[in-house]
């Protein structure tokens with residue numbers, strides 16, 4: 578399905594150019610340190626909030642024990658600043674020995690014993706964004722090291738390297754990862770460094786090497802940042818949708834739901850729109866001190882099921898007013914005879930006042946002859962069936978900077 582055959586110099590020698598590692602057929606879910614803890618390395622001043630093994634072990638405990646793993650959050654992601662400033666004498670990466678005193682294999686094993694998977698960070702350039710040793714010149718060594726440590730997922734950033742080199746270097750790392758024989762999910766920051774050169778971004782090419790890719794700016798801890806990502810993704814939605822398929826995902830960056838900087842309505846809005854896109858759900862928050870309401874938002878199984886829908890569609894914004902944007906995504910179940918899909922439908926209210934929304938189903942593309950059953954995914958309430966052509970979908974008052982999120986299941 579992914580393969581393309583290249584004829585080299587007109588001979589019969591052929592090469593299959595494709596990423597076929599069988600991983601992340603639905604978008605990855607997990608927890609990552611970056612947006613909450615950045616590159617905090619002062620463990621004397623911030624013993625519970627610095628990049629060290631205790632932080633990852635503690636968050637792994639919460640994932641496994643507080644219900645997150647049960648609903649799908651599976652990967653524990655180390656981000657930048659975990660390394661020693663120096664490679665070992667034989668060129669291998671090493672963790673900072675005071676902050677990771679048991680070493681990375683110990684931490685990977687700790688994570689694995691809890692039924693979770695272990696994800697690590699590196700950079701394709703000479704140095705990581707935080708100034709630690711990069712992989713340039715060491716791609717094979719680093720792939721082998723990660724495999725030997727029990728790494729299940731690599732995020733490869735793109736600081737400190739010539740942009741034109743990325744189209745060779747990112748695929749090269751995929752070949753080294755593949756050659757280790759260990760299944761390792763491969764997340765590339767490649768297109769995120771080409772924000773201003775969209776003509777150079779070919780998602781088919783990127784998806785032939787990478788399981789997922791960041792496209793745009795890092796998220797930060799604010800509603801404004803969420804909205805800026807939504808605006809950029811909507812602007813390029815046709816191209817993003819065309820480049821996505823199971824195993825090859827756009828990554829709009831971390832879920833910041835679970836932090837006090839955003840309200841519960843804003844947290845529901847982020848979870849909703851990310852699910853419409855089939856985006857990775859990788860939280861960055863402190864699972865030790867999360868509020869019960871935000872925990873419930875992060876663990877909403879109906880919403881997660883839309884994100885993890887096996888069709889893996891990138892849903893789109895299809896209608897808008899000054900305040901409201903309507904997003905629609907085709908999901909399972911499909912009608913067995915006609916193939917007509919079910920739909921997830923989101924109304925995002927960007928205004929600072931509540932808005933009522935009513936829409937005719939056909940405007941959203943809903944045209945199943947026998948109709949749909951409607952469910953509000955945030956309240957869990959059934960909203961009745963739509964069975965006639967002149968039916969209307971009423972979203973209850975959509976809260977300020979919030980959403981309504983329904984599933985219309987074929988009848």
Ligand SMILES: *[C@@H]1O[C@H](CO)[C@@H](O)[C@H](O)[C@H]1NC(C)=O
Nearest residue numbers: 618619620660661662673675
């Ligand atoms: C390890 O990190 C600490 C800061 O927490 C730093 O002072 C030290 O130099 C680092 N050690 C190495 C070997 O990079």
Ligand SMILES: *[C@@H]1O[C@H](CO)[C@@H](O)[C@H](O)[C@H]1NC(C)=O
Nearest residue numbers: 661662663664665708709710
């Ligand atoms: C470690 O790296 C730093 C800066 O990158 C360098 O100044 C130092 O000499 C290195 N130390 C060793 C033991 O190689």
Ligand SMILES: *[C@@H]1O[C@H](CO)[C@@H](O)[C@H](O)[C@H]1NC(C)=O
Nearest residue numbers: 595596597598755758759760
């Ligand atoms: C390596 O690539 C081949 C061919 O695409 C694939 O069948 C295999 O599963 C891959 N192995 C790993 C470990 O990713």
Ligand SMILES: *[C@@H]1O[C@H](CO)[C@@H](O)[C@H](O)[C@H]1NC(C)=O
Nearest residue numbers: 581594779780781782783785
């Ligand atoms: C994008 O990359 C694919 C795979 O390498 C290639 O077949 C296609 O022609 C490229 N598209 C453009 C517009 O360059």
Ligand SMILES: *[C@@H]1O[C@H](CO)[C@@H](O)[C@H](O)[C@H]1NC(C)=O
Nearest residue numbers: 932933934971972973974975
């Ligand atoms: C919005 O809907 C609510 C409940 O359905 C209703 O009470 C209210 O009058 C509506 N507001 C407007 C402006 O239509």
